[in-house]
Amino acid sequence: MFCFQCQQTAHNSGCEGRAGVCGKKSDTANYQDELTGALIGLSRAVRKKLALNPDASFEHADELILKGLFTTITNVNFFNDTIIELIHEVNVEKDRIYPDIMNYDVRHIWEDQEDIRSLKSLILFGLRGMAAYAYHAYALDYVDRNVLDFFYEGLEAIASEKSSDELLALVLKTGEINFRCMELLDHANSGTYGNPVPTEVPLTIEKGPFIVVSGHDLHDMELLLKQTEGKGINIYTHSEMLPAHGYPELKKYSHLKGNFGTAWQSQQSEFHNIPAPILFTTNCLMPVRQSYCDRVFTTSIVSYPDLVHIGEDKDFTPVIEKALECKGYPEDHPMTGINGGSTVTTGFAHNAVLSNAGHIVELIKAGKIRHIFLVGGCDGAAPGRSYYTDFAKAAPMDTLILTLACGKYRLNDLDLGSIDGIPRILDMGQCNDAYSAIKVALALAEVFDCTVNDLPLTLVLSWYEQKAVCILLTLLSLGVKNILLGPTLPAFVSENVWKILVENYNIQKISTVEEDMKKILG
Numbered sequence: 001m002f003c004f005q006c007q008q009t010a011h012n013s014g015c016e017g018r019a020g021v022c023g024k025k026s027d028t029a030n031y032q033d034e035l036t037g038a039l040i041g042l043s044r045a046v047r048k049k050l051a052l053n054p055d056a057s058f059e060h061a062d063e064l065i066l067k068g069l070f071t072t073i074t075n076v077n078f079f080n081d082t083i084i085e086l087i088h089e090v091n092v093e094k095d096r097i098y099p100d101i102m103n104y105d106v107r108h109i110w111e112d113q114e115d116i117r118s119l120k121s122l123i124l125f126g127l128r129g130m131a132a133y134a135y136h137a138y139a140l141d142y143v144d145r146n147v148l149d150f151f152y153e154g155l156e157a158i159a160s161e162k163s164s165d166e167l168l169a170l171v172l173k174t175g176e177i178n179f180r181c182m183e184l185l186d187h188a189n190s191g192t193y194g195n196p197v198p199t200e201v202p203l204t205i206e207k208g209p210f211i212v213v214s215g216h217d218l219h220d221m222e223l224l225l226k227q228t229e230g231k232g233i234n235i236y237t238h239s240e241m242l243p244a245h246g247y248p249e250l251k252k253y254s255h256l257k258g259n260f261g262t263a264w265q266s267q268q269s270e271f272h273n274i275p276a277p278i279l280f281t282t283n284c285l286m287p288v289r290q291s292y293c294d295r296v297f298t299t300s301i302v303s304y305p306d307l308v309h310i311g312e313d314k315d316f317t318p319v320i321e322k323a324l325e326c327k328g329y330p331e332d333h334p335m336t337g338i339n340g341g342s343t344v345t346t347g348f349a350h351n352a353v354l355s356n357a358g359h360i361v362e363l364i365k366a367g368k369i370r371h372i373f374l375v376g377g378c379d380g381a382a383p384g385r386s387y388y389t390d391f392a393k394a395a396p397m398d399t400l401i402l403t404l405a406c407g408k409y410r411l412n413d414l415d416l417g418s419i420d421g422i423p424r425i426l427d428m429g430q431c432n433d434a435y436s437a438i439k440v441a442l443a444l445a446e447v448f449d450c451t452v453n454d455l456p457l458t459l460v461l462s463w464y465e466q467k468a469v470c471i472l473l474t475l476l477s478l479g480v481k482n483i484l485l486g487p488t489l490p491a492f493v494s495e496n497v498w499k500i501l502v503e504n505y506n507i508q509k510i511s512t513v514e515e516d517m518k519k520i521l522g
């Protein structure tokens, strides 16, 4: 196996040997490579057919491209059987669309000259992340033809001879298309569940049966809320599901009670002895320990050997029965965030923040808000990630902190007070809600008649998996400069490619909180 797609890759160079750091076994990694090669074959077939018939439609291929790419994201699928089945389906569809098309061996990419490998990896990993967002939108019946078409274009391109310049253009195009894709998902989520509203979320688990729901899929969340209504079972969000509390059409269920636990990388200790089942709707699933394996359920693209998988009929009966069998806690069970807080707040997506835009602008003009930081992205186990907690704590009282994605668990239970009624920590939502942050930045730039780079705004980002890659590419494609990135630089970005990014965007690796804060605030 060879895999270097995520932040925790072995020795920050690549996972090889019998298994990756995430627990993905070598045979699974090889099947994922084979699946990627088959998806490239499918893309070639679709593009050949399109050249002959520009009006042809590819509904099944579209779905397979999204599912296939999503399957290969870190911490999503550990189960060979489902990957093998998917490879078969992709091959059948490819032959149906256009016979005699070859699949691709992605080892050619891993073994290519380092800069070409780097640029092709940026495109491939960006496409993987984007597929997850497109898939969530697709589940709510929102599709964008331009987004779908680019999956085929990008996959075909990484299996072709291209110059560095051509690939660099495609790297930026991946970011550009991902902006559309995040916008599509934003419309899908708020069109279906309403615009998020600021909501305080308790961390205490009430007595009685409950279910913990992890991952990003709001549609699955809604279906489970409906199926548990009136059954005496409470629902708690976990990790990236926390922002569900802000959506009016999900909030209306009174048995959606609170949030369980902290970030994804703490799940093995946090799930170990809770009297309740856990449902994973997407990443980040870690290798499941014996002590709780009978209580973990998967659905959608997530898959793990020997766990009960809820199929496309979305009948959550096994999860519901498990919750009743486990009975929950006999008394209310208080829990805290990593900094000891007992509640967290979410729901500050673009709509909520922009409804306060006038006030925020006045405060900036009056010097009461000196700077806005976006401190967010993925969490992970690397010790250097305490930087993000320290950064939030060190941010002066006249600064605001926007946050999003699971990296927020480093800071979202801190009580940092407010500035003239505006809370200093504003949780904008899941990683895809980076779209909200961009919207807010663009709106502020318009008011101040400047570019985003001239605003008193700095992005301090943490990355872990491939969704973070496509978001970073989106920010670069929009010309956003001076981003601080950590905790480490991606192993798949070669020295030369990094140099280009630094020259064009002045992107920097995080250093110490003190140094970075001084650099930003002068």
Ligand code: FSO
Residues within 6 Å of the ligand: 239, 240, 264, 283, 284, 377, 378, 379, 405, 406, 407, 430, 431, 432, 464, 465, 467, 468
């Ligand atoms: Fe975190 Fe995992 Fe949302 Fe990622 S839960 S690490 S960027 O999957 O997707 O933020």
Ligand code: SF4
Residues within 6 Å of the ligand: 003, 004, 005, 006, 007, 008, 009, 010, 014, 015, 019, 020, 021, 022, 023, 024, 029, 073, 074, 075
């Ligand atoms: Fe290693 Fe990350 Fe790949 Fe897992 S996903 S094998 S940890 S690089």
